[in-house]
Amino acid sequence: MTEGTNMTDNDYETTKEMVAAEPAEETPIKSFEKRPDEVEENNENGGSNGTIQEQVPVTVEEPEFVHPEGGWGWVVMLAAMWCNGAVFGIQNAFGILFMSLLKEFGSADDADLRFKTAWVGSLSMGMIFFCSPIVSVFTDLLGCRVTAVGGAAVGLVGLLASSFVTSLGPMYFTYGIVFATGCSFAYQPSLVILGHYFKKRLGLVNGIVTAGSSAFTVTLPFLLSGLLEKVGLQNTMRILSILMFILMLAGLTYTPLLPKPVNSNKPGSRCPPMSKVFNVSIWKSLGYRIWVFGIPAALYGYFVPYVHLMKHVEERFGEDANKEVLLMCIGVTSGVGRLIFGQVADYVHGVNKVYLQVSSFMVIGVMSMMIPLCHVFGGLIAVCLLMGLFDGCFICIMAPIAFELVGSQNVSQAIGFLLGMMSVPMTVGPPIAGFLRDRLGSYDVAFYLAGIPPIVGGAVLCLIPWVEARRIRREQEAATDGTQEQMLKYKRDSGGQGDALAAKTADPNSVI
Numbered sequence: 001m002t003e004g005t006n007m008t009d010n011d012y013e014t015t016k017e018m019v020a021a022e023p024a025e026e027t028p029i030k031s032f033e034k035r036p037d038e039v040e041e042n043n044e045n046g047g048s049n050g051t052i053q054e055q056v057p058v059t060v061e062e063p064e065f066v067h068p069e070g071g072w073g074w075v076v077m078l079a080a081m082w083c084n085g086a087v088f089g090i091q092n093a094f095g096i097l098f099m100s101l102l103k104e105f106g107s108a109d110d111a112d113l114r115f116k117t118a119w120v121g122s123l124s125m126g127m128i129f130f131c132s133p134i135v136s137v138f139t140d141l142l143g144c145r146v147t148a149v150g151g152a153a154v155g156l157v158g159l160l161a162s163s164f165v166t167s168l169g170p171m172y173f174t175y176g177i178v179f180a181t182g183c184s185f186a187y188q189p190s191l192v193i194l195g196h197y198f199k200k201r202l203g204l205v206n207g208i209v210t211a212g213s214s215a216f217t218v219t220l221p222f223l224l225s226g227l228l229e230k231v232g233l234q235n236t237m238r239i240l241s242i243l244m245f246i247l248m249l250a251g252l253t254y255t256p257l258l259p260k261p262v263n264s265n266k267p268g269s270r271c272p273p274m275s276k277v278f279n280v281s282i283w284k285s286l287g288y289r290i291w292v293f294g295i296p297a298a299l300y301g302y303f304v305p306y307v308h309l310m311k312h313v314e315e316r317f318g319e320d321a322n323k324e325v326l327l328m329c330i331g332v333t334s335g336v337g338r339l340i341f342g343q344v345a346d347y348v349h350g351v352n353k354v355y356l357q358v359s360s361f362m363v364i365g366v367m368s369m370m371i372p373l374c375h376v377f378g379g380l381i382a383v384c385l386l387m388g389l390f391d392g393c394f395i396c397i398m399a400p401i402a403f404e405l406v407g408s409q410n411v412s413q414a415i416g417f418l419l420g421m422m423s424v425p426m427t428v429g430p431p432i433a434g435f436l437r438d439r440l441g442s443y444d445v446a447f448y449l450a451g452i453p454p455i456v457g458g459a460v461l462c463l464i465p466w467v468e469a470r471r472i473r474r475e476q477e478a479a480t481d482g483t484q485e486q487m488l489k490y491k492r493d494s495g496g497q498g499d500a501l502a503a504k505t506a507d508p509n510s511v512i
Helices: 009-021 036-044 072-092 094-105 113-130 132-142 144-162 168-192 202-230 232-251 280-284 286-298 304-317 324-345 350-373 377-396 398-406 408-440 444-450 452-461 463-493 498-506
Strands: 030-033 051-054
Touching (some): 072 094, 072 168, 072 202, 072 232, 094 113, 094 304, 113 132, 113 168, 113 408, 132 408, 144 168, 144 232, 168 408, 202 324, 202 377, 280 286, 280 408, 286 350, 286 408, 286 452, 304 350, 304 377, 350 377, 350 444, 350 463, 377 398, 408 444
Antiparallel strands (some): 030 051
């Protein structure tokens, strides 16, 4: 009931019928008495005294979720850090296993030996990313804890099985598929669960977590070299299985905190709706579509140094060259980069974080092209230091960018689809480099070509901030136009009382 509106007897009776017809449990009712002047006015027009029940819808909003920014989250962070270290530490140290596989299963008469052997590591890295869209669905349906623990168990079985094979063929399946699939299911929940505990510190925490793989990348090459020399390839893989067992225990700490979205299942239906299983709404964002295609375009040469750099150093500087130092340099500076750029990302507004990834890809591309030009071992160390620093930058801000583009409720499948798209370039890059080495007799051309995709992909990512700024501007304009149109419509419908209503609404003491 607005102030100054007259009511006849018929009007009042109609109002009472409308009030009685409304279910009380659906719409909260607020009751307020009329002022004496309104009561007198209604009496003059045939109204009656008393209290009028007037319906005022009350919107009950759920309290906004507040991230703990610590507490148990620090334990979860350490568990996720172990996950990143165990999964990608083993993957990044494959260059050491690669040389052992060449000696264990290779033949001097095989012209395509490096090409065939590189597929073991490439399949493993590719499957980790290829399974990610499926992992994101399981994470949404089963939760981070169940998905991570189950994945670690599968990875443990795959790594143990790899220790019993005696040829490359079975190794493709046990190490390249089973072990990698388990790693994929264990890895992705470690990214998603951090968003349950941190928001303001998410960039820093992601930097610390992803630094876990750097710590393992620094130490594992020396550990693997010693183990391979003393106990052999099979027993080395059995020892690595211990890392996966600890990863199972780490996954038990993933306690979810974010409120679950409202369940829209039909009564009696146990199956979630397809929109829950496959979240297609994230693809409506043009910025996300550019991101999810631009990053894979940049990664065709990304994994080549991790697989072939050790063999390249051995061929150029001799078998006595301390090649493990290069992986250590990449690992150390990658960890430093994740900590530094993770902190920097917390101070970079919105999707402008993408510019950090752009700079990372540009430097990585140039450094890849510099590898064949280094005829002094010290120069190669400098290249690896820079490459590792910006590799850390690229890795640590993937999750924060995903949160900015699609929001916290959609981030699981957003990351999953991205990692799935990354599987193709991560898989085909190293075998192509091995093929070029077998045919051309050196790795020079392979490293030159590996530097081109990061530069091209980085240029594509530059479009995202512009696209997102245009989207936000259009939404603001649409909201402004919609508000003005509603005000004009109400003014027409209210018979000229819209201005008075607007003034009254602006009054904090108004009951409207």
